[in-house]
Amino acid sequence: MSPVIDIRGLSAASQAGPVLRDVSLQVMQGEAMALVGESGAGKSTIAKAVLGILPAAIRVTAGGIFFAGTNLLSLPERQMRELLGVRIALIPQDPQTSLNPSRRIGDQLTDGLRLRAGLNRKDAWARALALLGDVHIRDPELVLTRYPHELSGGMRQRVLIAQAFSLKPDVIIADEPTTALDVTVQKQVLRLIRNLQRDHGTALLFVSHDLGVVAQICDRITVLYGGKVLEQGSTAEVLRNPAHAYTRALLAANPRYDQPERNLKPVPEDLIAELRRENGG
């Protein structure tokens, strides 16, 4: 099987120095791959690079991101825009700022269906109604006529998930999609993403700082520090039997309610120093 997303030797830099260092990873069809690490690890930068929305201050210095045999990095902007939302979609972190506050949910959800999938207004509305049903929104007719601020955070995130899956993309990038949600809502939303992803056979690149969340939803994990891949493997393997000292340190710092007696240990300073040295200071 060939990968849906194939990142090869990707390096990127800002004025302050390298932000990605020779990153290689593949996401297969129907597979959920986690990008985990602390802030500054480069996980969001990788997600942005795949979506072609890197900030102007960050330049790619080497490598490529291959999607269906094409290097996305050398694709003209116009062709990239044609892929976004259609074959490569995003579930953003913050449902608050990711919907247009001045347009009704129905109008926002039918945009892609009309302009990209070529449905007429009536069919697009009917499809949007079905999509809201897929993400278990009650009273979908009513919700379509509402503005974002009239919905709860969990509802808004469901709308964004419906939108991401609406054009049956090959791959979805989910950037901390449940970080802003309460735990009970988070669990429902994770279940939703996992079920839709399985039903559609979508490849999922899932950015998260939460090892508990990725354990329940991802097949494989890539652990990053300072823009470099430290470890990659199946979720069970990486979490039960981590190969890298940094992964072990992350697990040791992570509080678990079922292990209250265990002392929480920060990542040791000498390990950080060693990782920084390997990354050239």
Added chain:
Amino acid sequence: MLVAAQNLTLDVPDMGHHALFGRRRMLRILKDVSLEIGRGETLGIVGESGSGKTSLGRMLLRLHEPSQGRLLFDGSDITHLQPDKMKPLRRRMQMIFQDPQSSLNPRRSIGAILSGAMRLHGIEAGGRTLTALLARVGLPASALTRYPHQLSGGQRQRVGIARAIALKPEFVVADEIVSGLDVSTQAQVLDLLRGLKSEFGLALAFISHDLSVVRHICDRVVIMRAGEIIESGATADIFKTPKSPFTQALIDAIPLPEPDPGWLEG
């Protein structure tokens, strides 16, 4: 008990309700809340967004005046105390905020922020005092001349803690203070908090949505929902045998860092 809340209720005007005449409709934010916090004790205040946990924390510090009920601090009734009578008590009770980015004045150096907090209570702090204060929260003396934006999130949260402990308070309300931090930084801040608690015999109200963190740091817990305490008890007991199905659901919703194929279905 250092802090005691007895049947506290908080009503605020409903800003979403427009009435041309008559009284504005009131919203009940907290209903009949009772709790106690002793010296050296950490009480977890847990709930989802909108449960009233932040309002409760602010009311325990008398930043909100209760609509009904009584609030006691060190044995005296402070429920309706006037601001001038509250002032001497203020230095004995402090708050650490969730977001040090927005709770530290970006235009003042760390030294000015800390000395300003002390001057408010008539204490002039010299360089040595401030350096010792920074050292206690694990920051170098060089941080004194830095500005908030020049520090990392974890360092800023340490400044927030330094500001709160500068006056050696007896009671501290910590509102979601580790929720924006990486796990490693979170572990450091929790360790710092634990040390300060035993050193000063602090009574701590630890407000959090994160039950895993609460399990590690709190002696007792109250679980809030829609402005009410629906369950309270020793942390170990609540996790072992939660009485309320809501508490059970909150615990069940926490994903553990090991694959559990049944978890998402449950």
